[in-house]
Amino acid sequence: MSPRSEWLTDEQINRLREYRQGDVVSLPRQVWLAHGDLPTTAYSRDHAARGALSSVHEAAPDGQVILTQTCDLVPRAGRDRPFVALAPLVKLEEDEATLARRGRMPRYAHVPAFRDGSCFADLDRITTIETGLLLLQNRTPGLSNDAERASFARALARKFDRYAFPDDLHVSLSKWREHVISRYGRENSPEGALYRAAVDVLVSADPAWDADRIHVRVTVLFDPGFLPPTNPEAVPDVGDVEQVHGLPAAVLAEQICTGSAGAERGGLMCERLELLWSERCDCVGRIATVEFALVGTDDMTVDEYRRSVSFDLEFLTAA
Structure with missing residues (x-):
């Protein structure tokens, strides 16, 4: 084991260095918690167990986008980084995609290098996974240059820095x-x-x-x-x-x-x-x-x- 991590080898840590914020990984399912007696989505209504706290699994066929900052993906100075935040990749219709690209819909962060440029990270549906699971997924770069990486980071900041209007x-x-x-x-x-x-x-x-x-x-x-x-x-x-x-x-x-x-x-x-x-x-x-x-x-x-x-x-x- 590497002295830099209790859980990961040097080889695995070096592989983590290839991953970037905005990358799309092939994790095919998203998970969240729900209660079967008080569902608030159609999916949890149909799949959450009655009378109990349940983990709901929904398909993410296009993969999921890494939201965690690149610098926080790799263990350093003896500190493990055991968790990674992901959001499902979704395709928007052109009217909504145009608004979202311009930053008018903070629910969505543009992932321009993926497919035809109409795909976005859905920031209303964030999942946390362990870093080890990330290493088992295929990776596709979602951002191509510094301008796109800066725009993606601003989209994340805008989502969580919105004023509570009446x-x-x-x-x-x-x-x-x-x-x-x-x-x-x-x-x-x-x-x-x-x-x-x-x-x-x-x-x-x-x-x-x-x-x-x-x-x-x-x-x-x-x-x-x-x-x-x-x-x-x-x-x-x-x-x-x-x-x-x-x-x-x-x-x-x-x-x-x-x-x-x-x-x-x-x-x-x-x-x-x-x-x-x-x-x-x-x-x-x-x-x-x-x-x-x-x-x-x-x-x-x-x-x-x-x-x-x-x-x-x-x-x-x-x-």
Whole structure:
């Protein structure tokens, strides 16, 4: 036995060095605990023993993805690393896959090197196994380069660092969420193109999330120079105001995306689109108002950023 491990030989430890976070291993079944009297999935309802705590085994035909950090897979300095965290590899339909690749659905971490790029680690279904079992599985690299490895690590961090928004916000934004998802993956949708161009979506509360009445601001962030230039001191032409007021969201989004809005009407178009998005929200409970703001990253103050929280579409489960 190696002095570095009570259980593994030097040869086995050297083999472990080949494994990486994001690799796909051929372990064909996933295991979790359930109670037969209180099942919360269809699978445990059908397979958990009544009146007892049970281990439920479900097939993972595409394999499972290593979530444990690469540096934590190998024993070192006399310390064993006996456990490894895995998540099943799943294939998503294109609409969901597009959102998940962009980080809008933190349940899923993209594994781009596997198959056709539509496969993800399902982070809602994490299993722990012993390291020795890992060595008995076939291994397929799931990440090809440093950029993909960094993106995968960020996806794991994002999953477990999400803010606990009030339930009333979920309901208030649910119709807007459905609108985003219906257009996000459509190449011929101007609003979809605008959503895809956003680098982040932030939300803030005034005066605070625990207040009795909350005024919500949803800030959609874009790269510097993407939004049309505006002059806050300019007085808008009455004709421009009337014309922009009658434009639908698709036309506004197209002109913003293509840069054809112009400095004279660019600000009016952004304001009109912000209003149309706000009108898609049905405020309930403690949510008094929801307003949207299209902002360039170079125009957002540090104070505004610190008071805001990044959020995703997955948390806005339709009520």
